[in-house]
Amino acid sequence: MALEHAILVSLLEQPGSGYELARRFDRSIGYFWTATHQQIYRVLKRMEGDGWISAREVAQDRRPDKKEYSVAAPGRTALDAWLHEPIEPESVRHELAVKIRGAAFGDRAGLLREVERHHRAHTERLAHYLAGERRDFTGPDAPAPLDAGQELQHVVLRGGIAYERMTLDWLDDVVTTLRRLDTGT
Numbered sequence: 001m002a003l004e005h006a007i008l009v010s011l012l013e014q015p016g017s018g019y020e021l022a023r024r025f026d027r028s029i030g031y032f033w034t035a036t037h038q039q040i041y042r043v044l045k046r047m048e049g050d051g052w053i054s055a056r057e058v059a060q061d062r063r064p065d066k067k068e069y070s071v072a073a074p075g076r077t078a079l080d081a082w083l084h085e086p087i088e089p090e091s092v093r094h095e096l097a098v099k100i101r102g103a104a105f106g107d108r109a110g111l112l113r114e115v116e117r118h119h120r121a122h123t124e125r126l127a128h129y130l131a132g133e134r135r136d137f138t139g140p141d142a143p144a145p146l147d148a149g150q151e152l153q154h155v156v157l158r159g160g161i162a163y164e165r166m167t168l169d170w171l172d173d174v175v176t177t178l179r180r181l182d183t184g185t
Contacts, residue, residue: 003043006033008071008079015070018044112178119171126164
């Protein structure tokens with residue numbers, strides 16, 4: 001996937017400025033596809049030049065005008081073509097897993113602290129996902145019924161929730177194993 005496709009999806013969900021798009025990446029899409037603000041602005045400029053997106057000036061009170069981007073017909077065509085392209089299943093590159101294997105030859109106590117730090121980070125991300133699910137999909141203020149776009153956003157979020165839960169289960173197992181190895185029991 002190219003950053004262009006992630007931007008097209010985000011702009012189809014809701015048109016916005018480069019700043020708003022970068023914030024969406026920071027809050028949601030960035031958990032699946034990361035990009036710096038500079039990369040997003042650079043790609044927006046190229047996509048506008050290629051005719052994939054269009055921009056309109058939006059006046060703002062007491063601030064400079066902003067450009068609001070939306071997807072143009074060639075962008076929809078490009079996204080549709082990309083949706084039909086096959087992709088290979090992702091292979092995992094997991095540095096922590098290599099460190100865990102390497103702990104047989106080094107300092108397991110230091111690794112235990114790192115695994116516990118990862119556990120806290122994944123616990124926070126899971127809490128963030130669950131709060132977003134309650135806010136946007138399952139809570140009392142969630143729209144009912146969900147439209148197709150919301151249903152697909154929710155299924156991706158459920159995948160993220162399942163991934164975080166699986167990761168936390170695995171990290172619990174790693175912590176238990178490291179502690180057992182250190183006590184020799």
